[in-house]
Amino acid sequence: MIEEQQKTEKSNNCAGCNKQLTKLKRYYRDGKYYCAKRCWKEASKAGKEGK
Numbered sequence: 639m640i641e642e643q644q645k646t647e648k649s650n651n652c653a654g655c656n657k658q659l660t661k662l663k664r665y666y667r668d669g670k671y672y673c674a675k676r677c678w679k680e681a682s683k684a685g686k687e688g689k
């Protein structure tokens with residue numbers, strides 16, 4: 639089941655800039671992972687702008 643673990647880790651990309659995340663460096667917010675709090679702010683800001 640090692641392959642499944644790798645698959646899960648690979649899906650941990652920043653929802654803002656799509657940069658690959660590590661266990662140490664990630665920011666969880668609204669069901670998604672971001673590389674930084676700042677990246678989440680940018681992403682949420684861009685999403686609300688359309689409304």
Ligand SMILES: [Zn+2]
Pocket residue numbers: 652653654655656657672673674677
């Ligand atoms: Zn990011």
